[in-house]
Amino acid sequence: MPILYRRAEPQDLVAAESLVVASINELTERHGFGLMATSSPPNFQQFSLKDDPDGLWIAEELGDILGFAWSWACSDFWFLAQLFVEPGQQGRGIGNELLKLTLEHAQKSKAVHKALITFTFNRVSQGLYIRHGFYPKAPVYFLGIARDHLRPSLPESPLRSTAIDGSDAQLKRLAEIDSISLGFTREKHHRYLRNDPDTSGVMLYSSSECVGYAYVNSSGHIGPLAVTRPDVLGHAFTSTLKLAAERQSKNISAFVPGTCDSALGIAVKFGMRITFPMLLMATSGYPSWTGYLPRNPGFM
Numbered sequence: 001m002p003i004l005y006r007r008a009e010p011q012d013l014v015a016a017e018s019l020v021v022a023s024i025n026e027l028t029e030r031h032g033f034g035l036m037a038t039s040s041p042p043n044f045q046q047f048s049l050k051d052d053p054d055g056l057w058i059a060e061e062l063g064d065i066l067g068f069a070w071s072w073a074c075s076d077f078w079f080l081a082q083l084f085v086e087p088g089q090q091g092r093g094i095g096n097e098l099l100k101l102t103l104e105h106a107q108k109s110k111a112v113h114k115a116l117i118t119f120t121f122n123r124v125s126q127g128l129y130i131r132h133g134f135y136p137k138a139p140v141y142f143l144g145i146a147r148d149h150l151r152p153s154l155p156e157s158p159l160r161s162t163a164i165d166g167s168d169a170q171l172k173r174l175a176e177i178d179s180i181s182l183g184f185t186r187e188k189h190h191r192y193l194r195n196d197p198d199t200s201g202v203m204l205y206s207s208s209e210c211v212g213y214a215y216v217n218s219s220g221h222i223g224p225l226a227v228t229r230p231d232v233l234g235h236a237f238t239s240t241l242k243l244a245a246e247r248q249s250k251n252i253s254a255f256v257p258g259t260c261d262s263a264l265g266i267a268v269k270f271g272m273r274i275t276f277p278m279l280l281m282a283t284s285g286y287p288s289w290t291g292y293l294p295r296n297p298g299f300m
């Protein structure tokens, strides 16, 4: 029976999420990192499917889902949010076929830049991506700490913050910040975050200048965080750590690119520990982030 490759349907997303969790945990356990993923409702997948169904694909055999790929596009930028194959089915060419289908989505979207975040310790994914024109740009460290360990050592917030309320003026400024720090705008994703009851966002100010934004969720996870200038990144990260520490979560965590020196230095100075090393890969010409901390490898 040949493997069927088809567009994902809304009713596939829970099963696809289970496959992704199993595939991540098999990989991280096999490499000695322990379990990384826990199941969560596929809310952002659902949002992306509704927004642009060309980006989500299923590999299926005899009614069983063997693989899942999901990409999203904003302006001229395309991002591979997930590519996962059932552990027992890897090495059969399924990942390669799914990747080709999502790359057709990139072509349809007229993407100029393409990127993804993968596991530094996965030789297979990196080899496959290099074959398709993605090259390593920067390590991205997943760092975490118990909130009680972080709180006493934090200084006063160096930046002032105001809640993101979705006003037109704020949306305009968010787009400007994204244009500067990422090279593209993603208004739909800010709308998604605003409607997520677990997440809150702030605009960050140095005197009267709005220099960035940051989001924190109810589990104490920071990101995305973006700034207009690398020289304010350290202050933006410290201020956001402070906001996260004022909440009730058990832990605080963030993904910090190796090219965001000041944020990385501050994270380690305050005792955050590297748990999982990840890697930003992108097509030639896309610059590494010096003023952007992604939310996770799917949302970016």
Ligand SMILES: CC(C)(COP(=O)(O)OP(=O)(O)OC[C@H]1O[C@@H](n2cnc3c(N)ncnc32)[C@H](O)[C@@H]1OP(=O)(O)O)[C@@H](O)C(=O)NCCC(=O)NCCS
Residues within 6 Å of the ligand: 023, 024, 027, 082, 083, 084, 085, 086, 089, 090, 091, 092, 093, 094, 095, 096, 097, 116, 117, 118, 119, 122, 123, 124, 125, 126, 127, 128, 131
């Ligand atoms: C990464 C993954 C999606 C690939 O899917 P797959 O179905 O196993 O991969 P395929 O069989 O289609 O292709 C494997 C290709 O990887 C490349 N590859 C494998 N090992 C490699 C190595 N050591 N060095 C370089 N390239 C390598 C080759 O190009 C190989 O193709 P070939 O066998 O035809 O030469 C799958 O293995 C997986 O789910 N892994 C765990 C989760 C993960 O890391 N996902 C990526 C998240 S971004």
